[in-house]
Amino acid sequence: MNVLEVSDLRKHFPIRKGFLRRVVGHVRAVDGVSFHIRKGETLALVGESGCGKTTVSRCILRALAPTSGAIRFQVNGVVVDLATLSKRELKRYRRHMQMVFQDPFSSLNPRMGIADIIGEPLLVNGMRSAEERRQRVGELLDMVQLPRAYRSRFPHAFSGGQRQRIGIARALALNPSLIVADEPVSALDVSVQAQILNLMLDLQDRLSLTYLFVAHDLSVVKHISDRVAVMYVGRIVEIAGTQSLYEAPKHPYTEALLSAVPKPDPRIRADRVILEREVADPANPPPGCHFHPRCRYAQERCRVEAPPLQEIEPNRWVSCHRARELSLRGVR
Amino acid sequence: MPPTPTVESAVRARADNTPILSVRELKTHFHLTEGIVRAVDGVSFDVRPGRTLGIVGESGCGKSITARSILGIVDKPGRIEAGEIWLKGSAEDPTAPPVDLAALAPSSPQMRAIRGKEIALIFQEPMSSFSHYYTVGNQIMEAIREHSDATKDEAHARAIELLRTVGVPQPERRVDEYPFQLSGGLRQRVMIAMALACDPRVLIADEPTTALDVTTQAQILDLLRSLQEQRGLALILITHDMGVIAEMADDVVVMYLGRAVEKGPVDDIFHAPKHPYTRALLRSIPSIMAEPRTKLATLGGSIPHPFNRPAGCPFHPRCPEFIAGVCETAMPPVLPDGEAREVSCFLYGGRP
Numbered sequence: 001m002n003v004l005e006v007s008d009l010r011k012h013f014p015i016r017k018g019f020l021r022r023v024v025g026h027v028r029a030v031d032g033v034s035f036h037i038r039k040g041e042t043l044a045l046v047g048e049s050g051c052g053k054t055t056v057s058r059c060i061l062r063a064l065a066p067t068s069g070a071i072r073f074q075v076n077g078v079v080v081d082l083a084t085l086s087k088r089e090l091k092r093y094r095r096h097m098q099m100v101f102q103d104p105f106s107s108l109n110p111r112m113g114i115a116d117i118i119g120e121p122l123l124v125n126g127m128r129s130a131e132e133r134r135q136r137v138g139e140l141l142d143m144v145q146l147p148r149a150y151r152s153r154f155p156h157a158f159s160g161g162q163r164q165r166i167g168i169a170r171a172l173a174l175n176p177s178l179i180v181a182d183e184p185v186s187a188l189d190v191s192v193q194a195q196i197l198n199l200m201l202d203l204q205d206r207l208s209l210t211y212l213f214v215a216h217d218l219s220v221v222k223h224i225s226d227r228v229a230v231m232y233v234g235r236i237v238e239i240a241g242t243q244s245l246y247e248a249p250k251h252p253y254t255e256a257l258l259s260a261v262p263k264p265d266p267r268i269r270a271d272r273v274i275l276e277r278e279v280a281d282p283a284n285p286p287p288g289c290h291f292h293p294r295c296r297y298a299q300e301r302c303r304v305e306a307p308p309l310q311e312i313e314p315n316r317w318v319s320c321h322r323a324r325e326l327s328l329r330g331v332r
Numbered sequence: 333m334p335p336t337p338t339v340e341s342a343v344r345a346r347a348d349n350t351p352i353l354s355v356r357e358l359k360t361h362f363h364l365t366e367g368i369v370r371a372v373d374g375v376s377f378d379v380r381p382g383r384t385l386g387i388v389g390e391s392g393c394g395k396s397i398t399a400r401s402i403l404g405i406v407d408k409p410g411r412i413e414a415g416e417i418w419l420k421g422s423a424e425d426p427t428a429p430p431v432d433l434a435a436l437a438p439s440s441p442q443m444r445a446i447r448g449k450e451i452a453l454i455f456q457e458p459m460s461s462f463s464h465y466y467t468v469g470n471q472i473m474e475a476i477r478e479h480s481d482a483t484k485d486e487a488h489a490r491a492i493e494l495l496r497t498v499g500v501p502q503p504e505r506r507v508d509e510y511p512f513q514l515s516g517g518l519r520q521r522v523m524i525a526m527a528l529a530c531d532p533r534v535l536i537a538d539e540p541t542t543a544l545d546v547t548t549q550a551q552i553l554d555l556l557r558s559l560q561e562q563r564g565l566a567l568i569l570i571t572h573d574m575g576v577i578a579e580m581a582d583d584v585v586v587m588y589l590g591r592a593v594e595k596g597p598v599d600d601i602f603h604a605p606k607h608p609y610t611r612a613l614l615r616s617i618p619s620i621m622a623e624p625r626t627k628l629a630t631l632g633g634s635i636p637h638p639f640n641r642p643a644g645c646p647f648h649p650r651c652p653e654f655i656a657g658v659c660e661t662a663m664p665p666v667l668p669d670g671e672a673r674e675v676s677c678f679l680y681g682g683r684p
């Protein structure tokens with residue numbers, strides 16, 4: 001069962017210039033992205049800054065209105081298209097999708113106590129009884145392994161890792177069908193990252209949660225996701241199961257990305273695939289495959305014809321003309 | 333103009349395995365009204381030409397303050413409380429007597445002659461370390477002219493040359509651009525060009541790639557490595573990323589709350605770590621080589637607030653191998669272990 005089905009999602013931001021603020025072009029931040037997330041799984045959306053991964057997650061939460069495309073979201077057996085719902089209709093569905101933010105310092109109101117921060121979504125969604133809320137906040141604190149006694153404290157009294165637990169408790173308050181976590185551990189120290197990742201895995205097992213995990217760190221992603229979608233300049237270049245994507249990437253960009261990650265073992269200072277030049281400008285992407293100017297396998301066809309995202313093996317989608325013939329290097 | 337390094341000088345520098353910079357028992361404290369923060373509390377290490385010393389630790393471990401202490405740019409109310417920082421010889425005269433940088437006043441002419449010329453620094457966030465109002469060329473030229481009698485034209489030519497060395501495309505055009513016109517990766521390259529302007533012998537890179545994407549990070553690390561090879565640079569690489577350490581460092585110092593808990597060659601640190609903190613850190617880092625969806629070993633608790641520094645060994649409240657009655661009472665001494673290793677932990681002796 002798919003909790004979420006995104007098809008051909010586009011989000012273009014106008015570039016305005018001059019006195020009349022005329023539109024002179026568009027930044028194609030998201031340019032035709034399709035994927036689905038099954039119930040109880042984690043799909044990771046990875047890519048470098050500017051690739052559009054955060055824009056995708058914001059469109060799903062309707063923090064941004066998509067330019068076109070469909071975002072089908074299934075709640076209690078009913079499928080709705082989040083891309084076209086009006087603001088008022090959206091309200092009914094917002095409680096079913098929650099967000100965990102990157103920065104645990106700016107995402108908690110410093111003037112609110114922990115019980116109020118976690119209890120606010122309950123109150124807003126109609127849990128009027130203070131006693132009921134108190135009960136539920138206690139359960140949520142247990143779930144994220146924080147002592148119940150902390151409920152009256154304020155955010156400043158907590159470390160980064162503890163604040164992220166509070167953020168997770170708040171996201172869980174309404175039993176959401178989908179949790180969108182945008183870089184939830186990248187602001188944390190390494191020893192604390194592990195604690196939060198383990199907690200997210202635990203909660204997923206216990207509550208059969210569904211995560212969309214947006215991140216740039218491929219090591220972190222490997223520890224949490226069932227499937228991975230790699231984005232480059234507004235498009236998905238490859239989607240596959242975590243194991244097969246890391247072991248045997250099929251898109252040259254995935255290969256380069258995996259190769260660039262420093263491996264924590266000095267004995268394998270491997271010869272890396274070092275990408276030349278810089279990421280393409282999404283306002284003015286190169287013709288054909290967006291990756292071709294940096295791709296060492298590029299051929300004439302890649303310069304003129306954009307490759308579609310094709311299913312080359314079961315559950316494996318790649319957008320590369322040469323996906324079937326290339327033998328690329330993965331990790332381990 | 334500073335002499336361009338020749339192949340021989342680089343080879344000579346590498347063959348010479350004596351330390352170029354030796355830090356001994358460095359203590360840098362911040363005196364605040366709430367109390368004293370012991371940001372660096374007794375750290376010693378050596379830096380050798382042509383080699384990379386990695387300093388690794390989590391936030392608040394004092395790795396950046398160590399770098400700033402070496403250059404005499406610790407912000408007030410911090411100051412070097414004790415210890416020595418010996419810089420051997422000088423670029424012109426390798427036989428000159430060593431200088432103790434810790435004893436020099438931060439604004440003294442001697443310190444100013446060393447900062448930027450002998451020892452240069454690359455910061456984490458290139459955007460905030462450049463001026464927005466000058467072209468990158470102007471900023472590199474300023475560094476060149478500060479330490480030599482080069483004319484403007486000579487300095488301009490050298491700035492272009494430096495940009496070419498660090499792999500900035502079209503350096504003749506880029507030299508007249510402003511920092512905001514460049515991408516993060518290019519800015520970091522320009523930052524490196526600026527640091528190399530006076531051909532320093534020691535380069536300190538403080539989280540040089542933390543703000544960059546992985547593919548850009550790979551480019552910059554590659555650049556640092558090849559520059560080091562060409563010039564015989566002694567590189568101090570400060571980072572929180574064990575992966576970067578594994579790829580780059582020859583020797584490693586692991587820091588926790590202002591102390592060097594363990595020191596040694598990179599292979600030993602990763603394959604035979606001794607200090608419980610090093611071991612816990614290595615087990616807890618997410619690795620790209622792990623099996624998918626595997627739980628990580630975790631290190632309990634979190635880094636204490638600087639004012640609540642634990643008594644005794646600073647790591648004891650989180651340590652899985654805590655020895656009651658010992659670890660919380662005294663600071664473990666630094667124990668030499670073989671030729672190149674040191675560990676500061678009671679598990680290996682030194683009990684009071």
